[in-house]
Amino acid sequence: MTPLPPGSTIGILGGGQLGRMLSQAAARLGFDVCILDPQENSPAGRVSKGQIVAAYDNPTALDVLGKACDAVTFEFENVPAASVERLQKTGARVAPGALALATAQDRLEEKTFLNRVGAPTVRFLPVDTAEQAREAAQRLGVPSLLKTRREGYDGKGQVWVRSVAGAGRAFRQLGERPAILEAAAPFTRELSVIAARGWDGRTAVYPIGENRHGGGILRSTLAPADIDERLERRARIIARRILKGLDYVGVLGVELFELENGRLLVNEIAPRVHNTGHWTQDGCDCDQFEQHIRAVAGWPLGPTAAHARVEMSNLLGEDVDRWEKLAGLTDVRVHLYGKGEARPGRKMGHVNRILER
């Protein structure tokens, strides 16, 4: 795949903060960017050459986007397969590909795939009926976690099963949608790996981050995490297996559980730039956003070494009202997304605190 020359146009499905930071990285490399998002005046649209205001599955919009762009990528994984196909027919490079998106859209497909490529996960069973929910709870033990196979993020679309008898109720609580029951992971830490793969199959992996969640939402990432070499190596191997197994192009986020016995389990993968990779903006020469654009555009991947230890903290909802105090801290870099309304839990920005060099 020949690298796209500067002046080419890159399309991004999704106009939120990830699209915004991708667009800025693309512009730094001399690319023009066109956003597709149903919301007018989106955070990404406001820093891009153009925005098409339409639904993600609008065939005309996809045709226009694909024809206007030399490559198209996504800020989220819930892209309909038909949209990807439609884009590919316009002749634009589309990355990551349909396989990666389809795999990440379905928790059952995802975990099945992960185990197949040697990326260990918790034990899991498919659940399509209340009866199956009870059976699965019996086999995996309780507490266990019932999740819808599709959609759901930041802790939505999942419910704890605390007794075998309660499994059916949990299933109904999720709307009787196709689901997956996952054994509880007695993890001591949540880690994540941000990794990239180019069209040529080369990979690049950033140092591992350690994450803290609260209320199902990522609160902070500390990177490079304080982990031993063996674990770091293991995490990198897992990331590379996933990238290769999906014939992936772009940046991918891999969330991991570290168990007490030192084992690593993959919690989930995100076929896109990832909130736990925002620290790279101020900790690495080439951040995850530039890395993704490089991969999609067929450029050589950039360096991934950290030049600083960084603690990234999300600004959720009213957290952003602290901008004035944060702006005055010399060890803190402020990144705001240009979103209007600070609804509770909404990701309004993040800060990267430089801890050491």
Next chain:
Amino acid sequence: MTPLPPGSTIGILGGGQLGRMLSQAAARLGFDVCILDPQENSPAGRVSKGQIVAAYDNPTALDVLGKACDAVTFEFENVPAASVERLQKTGARVAPGALALATAQDRLEEKTFLNRVGAPTVRFLPVDTAEQAREAAQRLGVPSLLKTRREGYDGKGQVWVRSVAGAGRAFRQLGERPAILEAAAPFTRELSVIAARGWDGRTAVYPIGENRHGGGILRSTLAPADIDERLERRARIIARRILKGLDYVGVLGVELFELENGRLLVNEIAPRVHNTGHWTQDGCDCDQFEQHIRAVAGWPLGPTAAHARVEMSNLLGEDVDRWEKLAGLTDVRVHLYGKGEARPGRKMGHVNRILER
């Protein structure tokens, strides 16, 4: 001056690469940006929320810009005084102010000001006639440099006077415009200081850079430069005197000559972000573009320490055709401006090479 809250709009006169990088920095801090530039689809306009396509002195355009924006700044210094006045009347904060712009627009005013605030320059004399040109050459000696008082950049609008008899010819060569004759500076190095000042009078100064020019155009900057502490301190004092003398708000570039005897002379000042400050993008936590936006918006100034030694090289004209090779160098960060035609000498982009940490 209360700091502008995120979500405010910042206006920038000028849609070239400096406006583009300023716009990107502003967006990172949650600001919207509106560009004013006569050229449609300008490099900065393509990464900004809006662009007004009009001349810089178009009264209606200035009114619209000023009313749409909470603060307005510039990517260049040749802004008509009337435009600044017009903008100020709309109620928008305008920075840097009229004094800084007027001073930097006229080489005679500039050098007179510099000497007044204790920032030494070469000796100079005003030249308004061919006769004055000869007299001045007699007094300052030859070779000396005749420059138009206004306009002229990258070596344009100036000519060497190599004999007293030839001074009149030099004056006619420059179109008999008001000029200034400057004594030659037998400098050993060209240095520059990028410094900032906020509305509250606080200042921040980046480490000194060492510049190489070729054909009157900046080729590269190495920073932090290899200079002794005494010189560094001296350069910083000079920069602070200038900032204070102009009651300056924003980032200012100060070009210096280092003489063999260790003295520093100010060559010229630029009341804006400066090409010799591009290294800060990859060598500092808070680059000159964010620093300028912080100052203009009334935010506290950011840190200026270097975390890497960087060599910035401009990509002029066809240099940009080397993008593919440059993109593959892991110690090189590529910054391209999205300009179409690579005319000879045109600034198409720059690269920052990380030399050491």
